[in-house]
Amino acid sequence: MLLNFVLIATFFLVFIRMVSFIAVCPLFSTVGIPPLTKAGLAFILTVLITPMVQPVDPSFPGGLWGFALVVFSEVGVGLALGLVCTFVFNVIRIAGQLLDFQIGFAMSAVMDPMSGSMNTLVSRFLFFLTLVLFLIVDGHHGLIRALVKSYELVPLTTAGINGEISLLVIRIFADSFALALQIAAPVIAVLVITDLAMGLVGKTAPQMNIFQLGFPLKIAVGVSSLAILLPALTSVFKLLFDTLQRDLLLLMKGLA
Template identity: 30%
Template structure:
């Protein structure tokens, strides 16, 4: 009959379970892998495979009793570390959502959300489109492979049991400003172009009050907005690739790594 001692159980948990918790915490919020279209079983099996593959090469974890409260707290700590590491990528991917939302507000597409409250989705259709585009571009750049490599490398740079409060948590919070600034930078040309269109219709309404500006303005705003979206894609891939590299650099520097 197979029997395991508490020391053997603690060694097993330290070798496989805690790395699995950190990697799984990253998969909960990482772009594409956190999508509802990816079954939970696939994510769990992928995290188990990665932890089993790299566990023998990781630094020796601290000796903690498997049945103690300290083991539970350590597992939760690893989940939070993986969660915070992948949160940088969540900021990066939602830049595209904000870009689409800003353009939609200028084009009038944001009204579709107000007119369709039964959809249960607060994002304009253009924001969802930009989100899909950003996700595919991130996958095309092999950003998910680099992110998984940083998660694995985090066990060397930030070993298990080091603690969570010594991490630069304010650096994670400051990325919120980077999120809004990057989204505004990408959407600014389209916003300025649509502003000029709205100013033109404002002048037209003053020059010809009898003209139905609303009947003419909404279709023209939509048409000009779609043209702005088309022109914005000429420089969007290269600029968004730089933002992906910045997000991965932030993720690597969060655990003390240097590029």
């Protein structure tokens, strides 16, 4: 009976961390995926991972309340890992929104039911392109391996939160904005030069309607610049995926 309780408690805690991660990670938390499918994926992964996890001690300090605290701890670990994935994937979305603002597509923002927020054209295009490339390079397998590794680096019932974890999450959040700006910088630079050129034309030829000419011109220049730079973004995507693995490893070491 004791052995059964140990197995059930271990399985339940593994499942809690797994389902918390899947609920937040952008790759698995897409609204288009039915909740039952997400729960089934978490259950299957839990069945495969549980035999490799060190069983928990059935004597939880504090009895039922102690077990509840352990459950909340595992939820926190799963959410923290998923939150780091969200920060890294949102780099592309932020870069796309910066480009949309400069190109003029920000006025065409629509409600994205997948993310539950307002998204623009280039932002959605780059985000879905990132997801496709991530699946092509088997990045989802890497995420699952990292999640399995988390049970080794952060064993069940041993997670802890300290000031270093908070600083790490803040640093990842800040780095995501910096990297997004670096990705969008070449196209933004071209668009700024276009704005300056149109300003000079407006001064030398006041009879021209710069506002009417500026919108289609900036769209053409922005989209053309993005199309030219798109092949070079593959190296940026590789850097992004490497950053994701590094940040997940740092977070797991900090939680241990």
